[in-house]
Amino acid sequence: MTPASHSLQRRLLMLVLGVVASVWVATAVLTWFDARHELDELLDGHLAQAAAILVVQQGQEMGDDNHGQGVDAPSLHRYAPKVAFQVFHEGRLAMRSANAPQQPMAGANDDFKAGFETVQIEGAAWRVFSAYGSESDVQVYVGEETHSRANILWAVLRSTLLPMAVALPLLALALWWAIHRSVAPMRRLGLTLARRQPDALDPLALDGAPAEIAPMVDALNGLFERIGGLIESERRFTADASHELRTPIAAIRAQAQVALGEADDALRRHALNQTLEGCDRAIHLVDQLLTLSRLEASAVPVMADLDLSALVRQVVADVAPKAIGKGQSLELDAAEAVMVSGNATLLTVLVRNLVDNAVRYSPHAAHIRVTVQRRNGQVCLQVDDSGPGVPESVRKRLGERFFRITGTGESGSGLGWSIVRRIATVHRMTLQVDHSAELGGLAVLVSGTLQADGRSH
């Protein structure tokens, strides 16, 4: 397995925690701005209210003679010291709180401006509300240090942010547990795979695999099965090849040794000819073995539209010299073009095997007829011969690998029928072996729909 940096669990945890933390921070920032805005509104309201009270009070006490003296306004609340006020009458300081300066807190050298203003007084930021009295010669300033506002804001935010900060590690822990549990099937799959023998091909059994993993397990099992099939076919090929090639090779060896030790010219020639024939036989056997092995190992071959009549004509032309050599009459009945969908190479192998068998196992001067036609929507390829035929009991054994009919005097590979059967299956055709009503020997019928529109694959 790859290092932990690529761990799905870690990534999930990091992502979820990151998203949660970001959302929390955003919430906190929003809360900050919102709370500050509301707090400002509220406290500004209080400042304005306080100023209004002072203005009303000033109207009543204007006659009093305590101009310029600081009034010790009682500090009734813990935020109170941070609040200061000034009352000017006709430009003179009529009243102020103890913590208020002598000069007007706002708009000192400028024209008087009613309303809120933030100013710097003795190095601290103050929020000041300025207002006119009942008559315009009275000016009232009420100020509040902004620092105290920040304190209140912090106090408000602390109560919301602190639980969040505590909750984050707890949430991380809970998330870790939840994710750990959720990816357990994947971890189990990984462990199961890691523990398997490299050559193990039995299907994976993963109980309770979640929907996300089930397709992967299925795909893996499918792969195992396919590889198993390939290896089995490979193994069988090797076993068959070594077994079946032993006899021809033994023959080649024996004949070659005889030729080496033979003094008589005619006998030596005979042995050498036999050696060559043995080589041909071994080559034929290897070809057939390879064909069968490829057929068994490969998936569905590529299909194309082709004229079966033309294909059969070519095969019959190829085999004809051998038939003529045996004095046989080989006849093709394929007048019309029969378009089919199939694999040309494989169909050629099939037809060649059938015609070759007929020629090979029919006696001298036998009659062989190959027919290609469309019958009841079916493509029919039939090979009849006037040879000895095959007994009913033996027919069903045709197609077993290396099954050979004994006593024919011919040395076949024992694979031809397996190949024919296999190619017919690939083309979804049926293979029937029967007694030939017309010629008296064997009749082999291969039929199927083989539609040329590509529907029959």
Added chain:
Amino acid sequence: MRILLAEDDSLLGDGLRAGLRQLGFQVDWVRDGEAAERELRAQPYTAAVLDLGLPRKDGLQVLAAIRQARIATPVLVLTARDTVPDRIRGLDTGADDYVVKPVDLHELAARLRALVRRAHGQPQECLTAQDVVLDPASRTVRRSDVPIALSTREFDLLQAFMLSAGRVLSREQLEQQLYSWGQEVDSNAIEVHIHNLRRKLGSNLIHTVRGVGYMLQREAPSA
């Protein structure tokens, strides 16, 4: 030595027959299991080379049948079935040797000679009787260390006698051991060969038992 060869493959059978003939064996060739069993029951072959994948009757069945019938002919199984269980089954069924194809002809011949030697209780490769030593491998005969030139038939006859030293062999038995199928046998051929052997090897070696046959005496008669 007359050998029965049971092999259904025509090329291999032809090659083995020709090769074994070159190496001094008389070879009868059958192509199916039933014929092999029939011949083994009918003739006293010196040894048999038996393929297992035979038509009509499997080689193993043939082997089991002849052993059942108490026929002790040494049998060398020559087959393509090369797995260990196959070898074990072959030997346990009654094969005296088990050889997987392909095989060298000289090795096959040597194995056959070894089988025959063991079957006749001979510890050595060379057969000895009195002052005559016969080497089956090189097909040479020496008398008191002097090489003696023998014809093929004379050699085969002497070998048959030496393998059955001390036993009386009829003329028919000797003919069966000497001639494979299709070889014409003159009615007095055996007598002529024995006469020649006596002339070359001394008259004390082969005795005539009138009305029965001939016998080779291993030890020189004490004076």
